[in-house]
Amino acid sequence: MALDRLPAYVRKLRNAAGEPVYYWELPAWARPVKDEKTGAMVPAMRNGKPMLLASEKLGSDLAEVHRKAQLLNAALTDWRKGAEGASMVPGSVEWLFQWYRKQARFTSKKAKTRADYGKLMDMLAARETKKGAPPFGKRRAADVDAAAADRLYEMLRADTGPRQASYAMQVCRLVWSWATRHYKVTGVKENPFMGMGLTSTAAKGNRATSRAEYTAYRAKAVEMGFQSMATAAALCFEGCQRVSDAFGYVDPDAPDRAAIVWEGYQPGVEITLVQSKTGNPVTLPLFEEVPGEGGGVERVPLYPELEEELARSREATRSATGPIVVEERSGNRYVERRMSNVHRRICDAAGLPKDMTFTGFRHGGITEIGDAGEDDVRPVSGHKTLAVTRIYNKANAEKARRIAGARRRHIAAIGALDEARTK
Incomplete structure (x- = not known):
């Protein structure tokens, strides 16, 4: 084998010590391209099959460089020719x-x-x-x-x-x-x-995220310019939403997939959340009425953290319609891989645990409701399909309000206890 002539798509570079290092690089026609609709980078396609190879370092041993490059080039040829390629027996x-x-x-x-x-x-x-x-x-x-x-x-x-x-x-x-x-x-x-x-x-299963971790995550996401991620975290933690519903991921099998939209949000009143798994929307009341100190009735917000993030998102996007959670760089819905990458960047920057998943926000919210003394979280989480009748929906909304009230009292009690411990 002549080792002086490099295989196709192999480049020779030098490391910091001046020693030669070889890399195999995808040709331009096989590299990922930008999706015009989503703005996301997607694999190049041939014969209905995506290119899943990636450029990689081959090392400095020329014999190994030739061997590895030969395998990669053969795989590249197979992809280019498709399933009916000559090399596929x-x-x-x-x-x-x-x-x-x-x-x-x-x-x-x-x-x-x-x-x-x-x-x-x-x-x-x-x-x-x-x-x-x-x-x-x-x-x-x-x-x-x-x-x-x-x-x-x-x-x-x-x-x-x-x-x-x-x-x-x-x-x-x-x-x-x-x-x-x-x-x-x-x-x-x-x-x-x-x-x-x-x-x-x-x-192991997804760990429930604590409120302290959730608060730190939101703050760091906003600081890094990812308001959308802070809002999605609030929808999952406060509203106990599934990650896929909070983001309304682009799904090739369901291009018309519903998302949580601004049209379903009335500030200080209610927000309608999507439940793709059950097919039913869940409407969360955002306030409860309590007797005022000077008489009359006073409105108390039930989800101030969620509404804080929603207000910032609305100001950032200047939107009154369409999906609430969209990428800052494109204005479109997230694709799952992009969300995962951004989530990990935020966690690392905030010094949060490696095992902190986005699903953990939903688990943390549901755990918090249970700790507040409420066993049935269906009116908030949408775990089970409910009969669509006027009376049942009214009772369901009232229970959702009661759950949120108990949860706020639990949050206040834990906060007061933590404050007392520091004195």
Whole structure:
């Protein structure tokens, strides 16, 4: 092998010590492009398949540089040519993955699930199971046995961690299980990914975020110029909303998906929240009436923190209609990956825990309601579909008001106790 001539798409740079380091870079035609509607960067597409490879460092060993670049360039060629590419052998693992992508068992899944499965299948197809050997995708699918599956799992555990490795094996188990049902087409008669005894799924559930963490998060988000994130956090914590409902993510399977909109908000009166899972809206009263000190009736705000963020968002966006939570840089709804990246930046800047997820805001709000003595949080959280009748809705709104009142009293009591402890 002539090592003096670099493979396609490989660049030679020098590190701080002046030593040569080589990088494989995606060609311009395969790089992510900007979506005109959302402003988000999306993968380049060929033959209905997204480009999931990324530019990467190859190191300084020329022999390794050539070997790795050859594999990456082969994968790039396969993507460019599509499932019918000349290098994709029928019956191979990569061919099986492409076959599975065309099955209703795969296409009926949600867009995010399809994307996650697709990334794992592409990662597995390009995976080297032995140094110098062809990648896993080039192996004959019917020849993959239990020993090979176990070796692949252990390699992934070492490189990507137990959670990602388990997820990858679960995807393989689904693919091979469906392939065995259609063995006359696939040639696969056994599923080597069954009975693996996978012990690592999610490490643990989402931790409930405390009010102190929630307050610190909002302050840092505003400071960093992400008012939208502070408002979304308030919708999740105060309104106990699901993350997907607070952000109204762009969903390829549901382009008309509802979002929490300004039209449903009456300052100081009520706000209507979306419940995509149940299909029902939930209207939260934003005040309760109490006897005034000088007689008469006084209105007391029930969600001052939420309304504070809503007021700042309205001032920042100058909007009276449309989705409440939109990205500052584009004015459009967030895509999930962008939200996750911004969330982590805010947490890191605020010195908040690594395990603090956005779902934790909803969990924290529901926990706070329970701590206030209310067991039934359905009128706020929308956990269960409720009959749509005038009488029931009235009772439901009144209970939501009572829940919020109990919650405010609980917050005040905890604040007074904390203050007393510092004296």
